[in-house]
Amino acid sequence: MFQQEDYDVIVVGAGHAGCEAAAAAANLGSKVLLVTMNMNTIAQMSCNPAMGGVAKGQIVREIDALGGQSGIITDQTMIQFRMLNRSKGPAMWSPRAQSDRMRFAEAWRLTLEGIKNVDFWQEAVTGLVVEDDAVVGVKTQLGIEFRGKSVVLTNGTFLNGLIHIGEKNFGGGRAAEKGSRGITEQLLELGFEAGRMKTGTPPRVDGRSLDYSKMEVQGGDDVPSKFSYIDTPRLTQQRPCYITYTNERVHDILREGFEKSPMFQGRIKGLGPRYCPSVEDKINRFADKDRHQIFVEPEGWSTVECYINGFSSSLPEDVQYRALREIAGFENAKMFRPGYAIEYDFFPPTQLGLTLETKRVQNLYFAGQINGTTGYEEAACQGLMAGINAHNKVHGKAPFVLKRSEAYIGVLIDDLVNKGTDEPYRMFTSRAEHRILLRQDNADLRLTPLGHELGLASDERLERVRMKEAQTAEVAELLQKFGIEAAEANPMLVELGSAEIHEKTRAVNLLRRPNLELADLRRALPALDMALAAFDEEALEQAIINIKYETYLAKEHQQAARQQELENFVIQGRLDYRAMPALSHEAREKLLKIQPETIGQASRISGISPADVSVLMVYLGR
Incomplete structure (x- = not known):
């Protein structure tokens, strides 16, 4: 008989949710088994080679602040960094990185292999072992039973996955990978409700066949930042992305394929993501637009493969190919593989508690796309929370639940459990009523003390937070006391088009003006610049945000406190x-x-x- 040991936590699936779940539970001290159908696709970036973005970047920083791994691995493997929405208020600033797809997956695998409490098994899981309404293990295709005190399902798009390209369809959970059967059917027998969702991906092309001179260059930030709050490497060089556009000729060719479109002909039953539509859906829904933006994103430092963001499609491969070649810069494009749509099973998340444990079966947790979400970041944070809570439950510890006023992660899980979703759920800043409190710059201040209390965030992380808090307070006090004469300030104020002052004032009073930044004061006032030189950029930024948005922050804290009374x-x-x-x-x-x-x-x-x-x-x- 095959011999295996009992586990505290068994994680099924090694995508972004599964990796974070396994790492979190193991780093907290649980004995973890990570089961995946293919050890070579651990942490595979199934769609675009990027992490972060609007609201998603905030989630990655929150994962990092709690002691998760996604931010660290993104920093280690990114090829470009941009802070989005800098022209807006700080609640909207969102970090985004282009990643090296192969290195990202490799770094995740090596990280997991470096955690002594994680064991691996490569095989398909076909069912759960349930006794007395509690899960006690999993069954594999070979008939092996692995026993575990808890199970986290992170099956992504693999549950009864069906891939569509034009009139062709075939089973699969991802290109060139088979789907997973058996789990859905058993869960239905146990009384769970299930549904179907759909997502898609664009074609991949050979970058050597593109004419970049016909495209707009989209470079990274001049001074690139990063995701993790610890000492991960900073980029010293970056790879550019490129922007081009579809045109009427492209649209006409795509329309020729509509009669073979699985989406328009009703062969796809699942609902797709509203905010990431296929290119055929875009030209159908927005018929008044004569062009749509296309982003050409390199897949890594060395590979020639490019991801064609904005051209997701399930039309016949020949239609995709002919339409692509009508885009500026794509006249000689060579396609590595066509885009496709994929349908898969999900389980409405109203069947879960706030810990992501199912209500019908004890010690069974769902995380990621199985809950109806879309996106690496949304999946990763659910995996982190499921891994933490599975560990806590089997060790007799209290549940770990984040409030809506504490984290975007709390907003996401609260939305899923209480409102459910009938289309792929994607995080936006607008979903968070307290988003001015939930900024990417203060995720460490909000969450690292909680992560440290759990035992997931290190002493070093907590010490960094305490130093940042202390420096922020010192900067605020310095700016409150620093006096500025009218003669010193007025030339700068005139230059900025701001009202002059007529008597000595404090630096903090000028900084409350919306059109005046700390950099302006430092240029005009050498003494102030010298006084601030000793402080970290993070502390300076934190202090200025607190000063400029003091009234709004106070109001948000009051509203959160009132809501907490109901909680x-x-x-x-x-x-x-x-x-x-x-x-x-x-x-x-x-x-x-x-x-x-x-x-x-x-x-x-x-x-x-x-x-x-x-x-x-x-x-x-x-």
Whole structure:
């Protein structure tokens, strides 16, 4: 008989969610088994070779602040860095990196292999071992049973995956990789609800066949930053991306293929991501547009392969090829492989608790696209949280749940569990009502103390946070005390088109002006520049944001505190909401299904009105 040991946590799937789950649980001290169908595709970037972006970059920094790995590995393997939305307020600043696809996957694998508590097994999991409504292991294709105290499913697009290219379709979880069968069917038998979703990817082309002189260059930042708060390497050179555009000729060729489109002909049943549509969907929905932007993204430092961002398609391969060659710079393009759409099973996340443990089966956790999300970053943060909570539960520790006012991760999980999703869920800054508190620059201040308390963030990380807090306070005090004479300030103010001052003022008063930055003061005032030279850039940035947005930050903290009052009102046990006739019919139905743990959570369930919340509070004796 095949001999294997029992595990604390078994993670099924080694994508971004699975990798973070395995690393987190193992680094916390659990004995972990990571099961994947292919050891050579651990942490594969199935779609674009990039991490971060609007709201997604904030999530990567939050993962890093808690002690996760995605930010570190991105820093080690990126080829370009850009801070998006710099022209807007700091709540919108979002880091984004182009990654070397092969090095990213390699770095993740080597990181996992370097964690002594992680074991690996390469094979397909075909089912779960469930006893007394609790999962106790997994079954593999070879008939092997691995026993575990908890299981985290991170199956991505592999559950009954079906790939579409024109009129052709075939089973698969990713190009050239087979799908996974058996798990969905068993979960349905156990009483879970399932649905179908769809996503897609563009063709990959040979960069040697492109004429970049016909495209716009999109370079990285002049002074590139990074994701991790620890001493990861900074880029000293970067690879550019390029921008080009579709045109009417491209659109006409694509339209010729509509009659063979699996999306338009109804062969694809799953809903696709609203904010990342296929190129055929774009020209159909936005028929008034005569062109659409195309981003040419290199896949790494050395490879010639390029990702054609903006050209996701499931049209026949010959249609994709002919249309591509009509794009400026693509006249002689050689295609490595066509784009395709993929349908896969997901499980509506209202079947989960806030720890990502399922309600029907104890010790079973779902993370990533199985929950209806899309994106590496969304998957990775769910994996991190599922790994933490699986570890905590099997070791008798308290659940770890982030509030909406603490992290984008908290917003994402709260949205999924309370509202569910019927289309691939993607994080945006607009989803977070407290986004001015949840900036990318302060993720370490918000979350590293929590990560350290868990045992995931190191003592070194916490010390860095304490130093940053101390320096930020010192900078604020210095700017509060530093006096500026009118004669010193007015030439600079006139140059900036700002009102002159008529008496001595403090530096902090000038910095509250929206059109004046610290760099302007430092150029005009050598003494101030010298006084600030001893401080880190992070502390300086933090202090200026706090000064400029002091009023808004105070208001957000007040609103978060008011919301926390509802979160502190715990609902004890399972209530029979059917016995509360004053609640609306929809409220009774939703509350029975979700079984919220607090009044605050109940208030955020889709379909629950303020009147329903008031009735619930009266019933509970508030």
